Amino acid sequence: MKLTNDFIERNMRQFHRYALRTLHYAALTAYYERLRLGKNTITFSSLSFQETRLLYRIDQHFTDDTIFNVLDYEIIVQDNNLANALNCLPEQGRNIILLKYFLGWTDRKIGEAFSSYDSSTRKRRLAALRVLRIIYEEQNGE
Template structure:
């Protein structure tokens, strides 16, 4: 039996050494990642005022957000241009876009909810995106 015990002790020691090394290198990797980030990142309070003004958002809590209702979900669109463009789409195409990109639904889930085929949803989404792109280009004067 001494052989079995020494073999077991050797396995335990090897595992112990492996665990210690793994933890040690994980700690080193975490420390070097924090150091690397610290060199690249800067606190917002330490930014020069010119950069802070450039990053300032002009949105206020009192802006008029557009709310679309799709399948008992209320979807808030904060971008006024996007909300206007979405308003110009047909309701079915708008619903597909909102479900896909705002609620992150798959085409299969949208098809089931709207009682349609997945390929139909895919085609209508493509057409809606094409229309949205066209509306944006018209608004930009391009």
């Protein structure tokens, strides 16, 4: 089959129309996508000072933290007032409170770790909490 000039020219025009149509719709799609994204986009220069402060955070890297060692665990307390109040407690009460509320241990598990019954562990924990509350309120003037 011999291709004529008319046939080749017609195919070229069809391809040209197809390419133009495809590029036109691709441009429209990109335009509408930019419009859609533009509604939700804010430039940094248009933000207020308070809004720019929300975008970053300064790491503290344990500068004000207090570390307690209980049964080979390092428990980090970030609140200085609470850490000072915990330091005023007897060691056994402090350890029970740290294991219970910072590591999530049960009274039974704490009792097994200290070789005591869970009921006595619970009594020690409640007594230590009462003392901790009194110390914390005295230190903070509440």
